[in-house]
Amino acid sequence: MASAPRALLFGTAGVPFSAEDPSTLAGIERVKALGLDGQEIEFVQGVAMGLDTARKVRERAEALGVRLSVHAPYHINLNSEDPGKRLASQERLLKTARIGEACGATSAVFHAAFYGQDPPEKAYEAVRSGLRTVLSILRRERLGITLRVETMGKRAQFGSLDEVLSLCRDLEGLQPCLDFSHLHAREGKINSYSEFEQVLRKVARKLGPRALRNAHIHIAGIHYGDRGEIKHLNLGETDFRYDEWLQALRDLGVEGMVVCESPNLEADAVMLKRLYRAQGARSV
Numbered sequence: 001m002a003s004a005p006r007a008l009l010f011g012t013a014g015v016p017f018s019a020e021d022p023s024t025l026a027g028i029e030r031v032k033a034l035g036l037d038g039q040e041i042e043f044v045q046g047v048a049m050g051l052d053t054a055r056k057v058r059e060r061a062e063a064l065g066v067r068l069s070v071h072a073p074y075h076i077n078l079n080s081e082d083p084g085k086r087l088a089s090q091e092r093l094l095k096t097a098r099i100g101e102a103c104g105a106t107s108a109v110f111h112a113a114f115y116g117q118d119p120p121e122k123a124y125e126a127v128r129s130g131l132r133t134v135l136s137i138l139r140r141e142r143l144g145i146t147l148r149v150e151t152m153g154k155r156a157q158f159g160s161l162d163e164v165l166s167l168c169r170d171l172e173g174l175q176p177c178l179d180f181s182h183l184h185a186r187e188g189k190i191n192s193y194s195e196f197e198q199v200l201r202k203v204a205r206k207l208g209p210r211a212l213r214n215a216h217i218h219i220a221g222i223h224y225g226d227r228g229e230i231k232h233l234n235l236g237e238t239d240f241r242y243d244e245w246l247q248a249l250r251d252l253g254v255e256g257m258v259v260c261e262s263p264n265l266e267a268d269a270v271m272l273k274r275l276y277r278a279q280g281a282r283s284v
């Protein structure tokens, strides 16, 4: 893949707070000024961006060397019992991918579904079938953007690590978005160097080593309980061992983009990038 990154890049989930205004264009400028590498454009409340703006976004990002991804609307449930809602979910994914491609984004991240009353196996079938349709349409349209199904933090949400990796094996063109905060919150585990390493080795085993050369990762501090994720926090306010996590990413040679979803956005993103670099300097 020509656009595969050769380093681990760091970006924000949405427009940095310190941007001149809350537009995506101002966000791209600010990301660059902060010394960060990328921005995920948040279509989480719906895709309101038009093609004209998308073209401007693409030009600005290319001129500044800022890497973009997009996040699909939260309002997607490929396992809804209502066929109309399943179809609308497919439409939202397609719209995200089309506008994302026009922005020059390389990845489109989405939350696939809720289990509802269904056993996980039944939900899996529904998600796989819906995604198969979406992926075949994207292929027909020759869109170069990669769909990424996210690992989810609430136990009621479809998207354990195993579900996500199985789907990516089953469906050509689908890749994972590895949200490590969600992985941690879902079970209250995965919070040590050896567990981070195990997750990454599993990804490479199931999807091939290339999956770690072009990874897309979400991170934030996280508050969780018996049912998993409760809310995002800044990393320093939580038990998440981000220093060990970064070290594992480095030691396994993970390349791609880390998107920071902490409430303080750019502050944690800059902190992580500095820490990652400092670890690199120490290990030389």
Ligand SMILES: [Zn+2]
Binding pocket: 071, 109, 110, 111, 150
């Ligand atoms: Zn997400």
